[in-house]
Amino acid sequence: MNAREEILGRVRAALRTARIPAEPPPPPPSSPLESAPSHEWRARFAAELRALGVALHEEASDAAVAERVVALIGTRRLLAWPDATLPPAVAARLAQLPAGQRLDLAAPRAALATAEVGLTAVDAAIAETGSLLLIAAHDRPRTPSLLPPLHVAIVRGSDLVPTLRAALAKLRHALPSAAALHRITGPSRTADIELQLTLGVHGPGALAVVLGP
Amino acid sequence: MSDSLFRARVRAALADETLHVALGRATAQLQARRATAFASLQDPAAVRARARAGKLAALRTLDLQLEEFERRLVANGITVHWARDAEEACATIVAIATSRGCRRAVKGKSMASEEIELNAALEAAGVEVVESDLGEYVVQLDRDRPSHIILPILHRTREQVGRIFERELGVDWTPDPAALARIARERLRERFLAADLGITGANFGVVETGTLCIVSNEGNVRMSSSLPRVHVALLGIDKLVPTQDDLDAALQVLARSATGQQSTVYVSLVNGPRRRADATPPEEGPDEVHVVLLDHGRTRTLAGETAEMLACIRCGACLNACPVFQQVGGHAYGSIYPGPMGSVLTPTMRGLADHAELPQASSLCGACKEACPVGIDLPRLLLALRRATVAEQPIAPTLRLALRAWAFVMARPRLLRLLRRVARVVAPHLARRGWLRRAPGLLSGWTAHRDLPLPAAQSFDEWWATRR
Numbered sequence: 001m002n003a004r005e006e007i008l009g010r011v012r013a014a015l016r017t018a019r020i021p022a023e024p025p026p027p028p029p030s031s032p033l034e035s036a037p038s039h040e041w042r043a044r045f046a047a048e049l050r051a052l053g054v055a056l057h058e059e060a061s062d063a064a065v066a067e068r069v070v071a072l073i074g075t076r077r078l079l080a081w082p083d084a085t086l087p088p089a090v091a092a093r094l095a096q097l098p099a100g101q102r103l104d105l106a107a108p109r110a111a112l113a114t115a116e117v118g119l120t121a122v123d124a125a126i127a128e129t130g131s132l133l134l135i136a137a138h139d140r141p142r143t144p145s146l147l148p149p150l151h152v153a154i155v156r157g158s159d160l161v162p163t164l165r166a167a168l169a170k171l172r173h174a175l176p177s178a179a180a181l182h183r184i185t186g187p188s189r190t191a192d193i194e195l196q197l198t199l200g201v202h203g204p205g206a207l208a209v210v211l212g213p
Numbered sequence: 214m215s216d217s218l219f220r221a222r223v224r225a226a227l228a229d230e231t232l233h234v235a236l237g238r239a240t241a242q243l244q245a246r247r248a249t250a251f252a253s254l255q256d257p258a259a260v261r262a263r264a265r266a267g268k269l270a271a272l273r274t275l276d277l278q279l280e281e282f283e284r285r286l287v288a289n290g291i292t293v294h295w296a297r298d299a300e301e302a303c304a305t306i307v308a309i310a311t312s313r314g315c316r317r318a319v320k321g322k323s324m325a326s327e328e329i330e331l332n333a334a335l336e337a338a339g340v341e342v343v344e345s346d347l348g349e350y351v352v353q354l355d356r357d358r359p360s361h362i363i364l365p366i367l368h369r370t371r372e373q374v375g376r377i378f379e380r381e382l383g384v385d386w387t388p389d390p391a392a393l394a395r396i397a398r399e400r401l402r403e404r405f406l407a408a409d410l411g412i413t414g415a416n417f418g419v420v421e422t423g424t425l426c427i428v429s430n431e432g433n434v435r436m437s438s439s440l441p442r443v444h445v446a447l448l449g450i451d452k453l454v455p456t457q458d459d460l461d462a463a464l465q466v467l468a469r470s471a472t473g474q475q476s477t478v479y480v481s482l483v484n485g486p487r488r489r490a491d492a493t494p495p496e497e498g499p500d501e502v503h504v505v506l507l508d509h510g511r512t513r514t515l516a517g518e519t520a521e522m523l524a525c526i527r528c529g530a531c532l533n534a535c536p537v538f539q540q541v542g543g544h545a546y547g548s549i550y551p552g553p554m555g556s557v558l559t560p561t562m563r564g565l566a567d568h569a570e571l572p573q574a575s576s577l578c579g580a581c582k583e584a585c586p587v588g589i590d591l592p593r594l595l596l597a598l599r600r601a602t603v604a605e606q607p608i609a610p611t612l613r614l615a616l617r618a619w620a621f622v623m624a625r626p627r628l629l630r631l632l633r634r635v636a637r638v639v640a641p642h643l644a645r646r647g648w649l650r651r652a653p654g655l656l657s658g659w660t661a662h663r664d665l666p667l668p669a670a671q672s673f674d675e676w677w678a679t680r681r
């Protein structure tokens with residue numbers, strides 16, 4: 001018998017005697033935020049980011065978002081999502097960066113790993129936990145939010161949702177065809193040594209969010 | 214594992230003062246963080262109940278759930294393998310590596326891979342493998358074993374970690390956790406960029422979507438599942454949850470119970486290999502994703518009384534809450550699953566005969582049940598295993614005699630009162646500092662492991678008589 005058949009057979013045999021409490025499933029957990037007005041999502045998102053140690057920059061216009069992004073990048077080597085997945089104002093502003101500052105996404109990985117700032121948009125932002133959701137796809141590369149020591153994420157007002165459930169519902173058409181979805185909540189951290197909080201173990205040790213209108 | 218080995222480890226752990234102090238501090242801190250994190254939920258009980266319900270629902274029809282999960286994984290482009298035991302799982306993963314010419318593997322933290330001793334198998338086949346979780350990296354450098362399922366080096370001080378880095382990596386000694394993390398980041402970054410195989414566990418498998426859910430705080434799991442061209446995820450057949458809503462609830466309780474966070478920093482939902490290798494620039498992500506579904510004794514746990522144990526989400530809360538774990542630490546249990554959860558998992562998965570001591574290593578105080586986010590009745594399961602031990606193994610003739618004598622006395626109140634009077638006179642002569650450490654005759658078996666208090670000056674029935 002092959003392994004599959006044998007394991008399934010063992011499972012069926014075990015289930016005949018298995019004592020598994022029969023309890024009616026309670027409804028999925030709901031959050032009071034789900035029924036709250038959207039300006040409360042914004043306030044909660046900001047509060048959660050602060051608690052996580054994320055630098056939050058709230059901007060009132062697309063142009064201000066673009067300026068803020070460029071200021072955060074400064075003169076550092078940049079690994080960014082392709083223009084098509086960034087807000088047009090940001091893409092236009094990045095085009096003015098000195099030649100060579102923005103790395104070519106087609107470059108070998110060793111070159112990408114030298115980036116000092118990673119720049120992405122997001123596919124959703126979760127107010128309840130201050131989390132960012134990024135789909136992994138050909139126009140949404142994984143390394144900008146992973147390799148550089150600083151990750152700058154651009155969040156538009158329309159990206160905000162109250163909870164993870166709401167985010168998954170919002171993305172339900174995009175998800176099945178995506179290879180992966182990543183939820184990011186704050187900077188990379190560990191507490192493995194004597195429970196001491198240490199930032200930036202493997203992923204970015206600093207995370208900045210530029211929140212647009 | 215023999216009885217004497219177990220006892221020797223416990224004795225050694227109890228004698229280690231540093232370990233005691235470190236364990237006591239850490240477990241207290243972890244428990245406080247957990248309590249705070251749950252307080253941020255509007256209705257913690259409801260979320261826990263939903264998380265439990267999801268796991269139990271998957272177990273109740275586990276055969277059908279596994280078949281459906283497999284169908285969904287395959288539809289997502291993932292290759293599915295089944296492994297009856299450790300040997301088969303290791304052989305499967307080694308075959309994936311060698312047939313694809315993979316020589317350099319990076320690993321995310323995976324208790325299942327510890328269970329099957331995967332690293333040794335890969336290295337024997339010429340595949341270099343490096344642990345990328347900071348704690349597991351230290352364990353690997355030190356050729357040690359993890360002592361906690363969430364915090365592998367809970368038994369190490371920062372000074373000791375500094376010594377290990379100094380010895381194994383040739384860096385200057387430092388006890389600063391931030392500096393140590395920086396060294397690990399640099400060393401492991403090279404390995405990530407060069408790796409052609411990424412190996413991870415998975416915290417959950419979502420049946421309805423055929424998705425793997427893998428969490429980490431460091432980012433090493435994202436690297437392991439994103440950078441190498443082949444990704445292998447090893448998961449026990451007990452890891453399933455039926456729906457995304459079940460996953461949502463499970464994630465909320467896991468982060469809170471394990472580390473006192475609202476959310477783990479990185480949650481990777483893996484649906485399959487990269488979709489557009491042909492795009493310019495090509496999509497990032499692995500070309501192949503493999504899932505290895507592991508039994509290795511889980512179907513034994515599923516049978517009978519202990520089935521509920523498979524609802525465990527490996528959060529470690531019962532370890533931190535357990536007064537025995539707080540005293541002896543993880544290594545004393547002699548299994549990679551320590552504490553209350555391990556005392557049920559190890560004997561059921563690996564056989565009661567060799568691990569009969571573990572279900573005894575509990576005071577049945579109930580702290581674990583209270584802590585468990587999915588409400589597993591650990592004391593009940595430990596008792597069931599004790600019953601099974603007694604049914605399987607004949608009890609020692611002296612113990613049988615002692616129990617008979619006890620029953621005889623207990624059924625005869627006058628005799629009991631007489632013996633009590635004798636004990637009150639005799640016991641103080643045998644006691645040291647108020648405790649009986651070495652009792653005579655049939656009681657000596659008891660005091661070999663536990664101290665006896667002196668008989669009370671007034672017994673309950675005497676006190677009761679004066680009240681009426």
Ligand code: SF4
Nearest residue numbers: 525526528529531585
């Ligand atoms: S038994 Fe419960 S508390 Fe213990 S590790 Fe498993 S889920 Fe956590």
